[in-house]
Amino acid sequence: MQIVNREKNADPLNPRKEPSRKRSINRVQRILDVVVGLLEKNGVEAITTNMIAAEASIPIGSLYQYFPNKHAVLNAVGQRHLERINSMLSEIFQSDLTGKSWEDLVDLVIDSFANFYLTEPGFAPLWSSMKQDFKLQENNLKISENVSTILSQFNVNLAENRIISKIIVEVTDAILNLWIREQNNHRIKDHFKILSDSILPRRTKLP
Incomplete structure (x- = not known):
């Protein structure tokens, strides 16, 4: 699995990990599907990373493995x-x-x-x-x-x-x-x- 540069000059809107395994790809797609549902229900401003993790039923740390912040998820x-x-x-x-x-x-x-x-x-x-x-x-x-x-x-x-x-x-x-x-x-x-x-x-x- 390829790891994207995490240095200070790395783009904060880019994913931290580019998933290559099927399980990881499915998890990222699941996260994006959850965010889509939250967008429909709550709008952009109300969404938080804690809300995304809770709705996706994953630990917040797992979310941060792929996305450094809420804006990176929205960009995806x-x-x-x-x-x-x-x-x-x-x-x-x-x-x-x-x-x-x-x-x-x-x-x-x-x-x-x-x-x-x-x-x-x-x-x-x-x-x-x-x-x-x-x-x-x-x-x-x-x-x-x-x-x-x-x-x-x-x-x-x-x-x-x-x-x-x-x-x-x-x-x-x-x-x-x-x-x-x-x-x-x-x-x-x-x-x-x-x-x-x-x-x-x-x-x-x-x-």
Whole structure:
């Protein structure tokens, strides 16, 4: 089992151990599942390492073997969310986009993110706290890179493509946070689609 550097300059948001054995991997996944449940019930601020250990039915020392603090656990949950978002975007990228317009594709991305907000446990409360966590903010940059890959099919200028992708991800994130607070008012999402069609450049359909 690989041990990550524990020196003072080690990143406090990184796991202490990278589990390699099946039992250790399962334990870490169990910890992350517990944190997801606590996020849904209590929100980010209320969670403590003692609460996580108690809910996971493990000694606090066992938790600290893998994560140095609460923020490292939350970051790991955020990374798992990121992997699932990237998988979602890959499915869009690999789907048949023949005849799809620029507006169709943007609407598809918005709908996919909206569905993820609603169905992925722990995502909404954790992402809502992202502005206070620089490490989690980095995830939006990674997501925008994947959106950029999808939009590259429209032969958009590379620099313009990157800017548009960042706009889509950041604005979608902000609007969907409002959407969640307004109890999933679909008019908000629908008006956002109209707004996105008006502010983003027009493109032809894919061949």
